[in-house]
Amino acid sequence: MTDALIAKFRAIHARAPEIIARAPGRIEFIGNHTDYNGGSVLGAAIDRSAWVGLARRSDGRRRFASDTHSDVVEPQAGAFDRLTGSHSWVNYPLGILVAMRDSGLKIPAGFDYLAVSNVPLGAGLSSSAAIELSSCMAFLEAAGETISREALVALGKRAENEFVGVPCGILDQGVSGFGRKDHLVYIDCRGPRFKTVPLPAGPSFWVFNTHSKHALVDGLYAARHSECMEAARVIGVPLLVDASPAMLAAAEGRLSRPAYKRARHVIDEIARVEQAVEALGAGDLAAVGKLLFASHRSSRTWFENTSPELDFLVDSLESEKGVYGARLTGGGFGGAAMALASDAFGEKGAGRIADAYLEKFGARPDVLHARAEDGASLVT
Ligand code: ADP
Numbered sequence: 353m354t355d356a357l358i359a360k361f362r363a364i365h366a367r368a369p370e371i372i373a374r375a376p377g378r379i380e381f382i383g384n385h386t387d388y389n390g391g392s393v394l395g396a397a398i399d400r401s402a403w404v405g406l407a408r409r410s411d412g413r414r415r416f417a418s419d420t421h422s423d424v425v426e427p428q429a430g431a432f433d434r435l436t437g438s439h440s441w442v443n444y445p446l447g448i449l450v451a452m453r454d455s456g457l458k459i460p461a462g463f464d465y466l467a468v469s470n471v472p473l474g475a476g477l478s479s480s481a482a483i484e485l486s487s488c489m490a491f492l493e494a495a496g497e498t499i500s501r502e503a504l505v506a507l508g509k510r511a512e513n514e515f516v517g518v519p520c521g522i523l524d525q526g527v528s529g530f531g532r533k534d535h536l537v538y539i540d541c542r543g544p545r546f547k548t549v550p551l552p553a554g555p556s557f558w559v560f561n562t563h564s565k566h567a568l569v570d571g572l573y574a575a576r577h578s579e580c581m582e583a584a585r586v587i588g589v590p591l592l593v594d595a596s597p598a599m600l601a602a603a604e605g606r607l608s609r610p611a612y613k614r615a616r617h618v619i620d621e622i623a624r625v626e627q628a629v630e631a632l633g634a635g636d637l638a639a640v641g642k643l644l645f646a647s648h649r650s651s652r653t654w655f656e657n658t659s660p661e662l663d664f665l666v667d668s669l670e671s672e673k674g675v676y677g678a679r680l681t682g683g684g685f686g687g688a689a690m691a692l693a694s695d696a697f698g699e700k701g702a703g704r705i706a707d708a709y710l711e712k713f714g715a716r717p718d719v720l721h722a723r724a725e726d727g728a729s730l731v732t
């Protein structure tokens with residue numbers, strides 16, 4: 353991919369990039385809607401990445417190009433206004449520059465920029481975090497700045513939350529930043545604190561993107577968020593991470609039914625993340641897989657953020673040989689499901705799942721096979 357980036361950079365900018373940085377997409381492994389409740393989550397950086405090439409300019413011009421758009425975007429020198437329409441993708445790198453500047457870091461004044469990526473866009477694999485962190489690594493290098501991984505991740509999240517305007521949690525940037533080959537990334541979202549957990553050798557990930565999304569998904573997210581906060585308030589804790597199953601049971605009579613159901617999911621899900629870390633430590637993939645299925649069932653029963661498409665995928669995956677576990681991945685209400693599977697599943701198994709899905713829903717899901725890869729890094 354680096355060679356393709358350099359060739360494309362030459363074609364667009366008529367010279368070679370001085371700096372190349374890479375950052376991966378990610379999978380939410382387990383820990384569904386736990387982040388804003390102060391809980392923990394496990395994710396994996398995947399072997400799909402965005403690469404950013406950069407060459408400094410002394411004339412202050414900033415020329416942004418990407419593999420997804422044919423035109424070069426050049427915001428006015430020194431301007432940091434949000435862009436709209438077909439130029440809005442530039443808000444990701446521009447937002448990084450603004451976040452760097454507002455954090456007191458030096459930023460490069462002028463440059464030629466190119467992003468290329470093989471993380472599918474809008475497929476729940478966070479192509480946005482990949483663009484943010486690869487851009488950030490390149491800009492930091494160009495400005496001669498060195499910062500911690502925690503700070504890098506925070507800059508990416510800040511750019512997305514404040515400049516792009518997407519209220520994502522810490523998972524996307526945290527995993528893209530802290531990813532490690534053959535490891536999962538564990539995030540204690542309240543810190544946030546990050547660590548890596550070895551993944552036993554053998555299994556890999558399969559992601560099935562349904563391309564279906566509930567039309568009212570933003571409103572549903574907001575409703576779930578406020579039900580969780582309501583539950584914490586009634587139970588008498590700052591966030592649901594501070595509540596035990598016993599505290600929830602004691603408060604059941606005082607909670608609205610939706611608040612009880614959401615809290616039930618979140619409190620159990622946080623416990624499942626911790627159990628998954630333990631099971632991974634013991635190399636017990638069967639136990640890890642059971643937790644994945646339990647997570648999905650909890651989403652279906654208590655958080656009510658699955659869909660007929662996701663339920664069908666997970667149910668079908670449950671009867672496949674070689675599949676340890678499967679669940680929805682990401683926010684839910686449509687989107688993608690993922691499975692942890694041995695080679696006994698493989699392309700054949702994935703094909704069977706896609707065929708059955710096609711028969712039932714009249715369209716094929718996108719299928720992506722991935723392994724856990726290293727997080728954001730400077731290539732040259
Ligand atoms: P996801 O992060 O789940 O893939 P998002 O909607 O958060 O979906 O981010 C997708 C957006 O990120 C795209 O619409 C685009 O603006 C930006 N993006 C991702 N990859 C690229 C790329 N290769 N070139 C330009 N913009 C990109």
Ligand code: MG
Nearest residue numbers: 478479480481
């Ligand atoms: Mg995103």
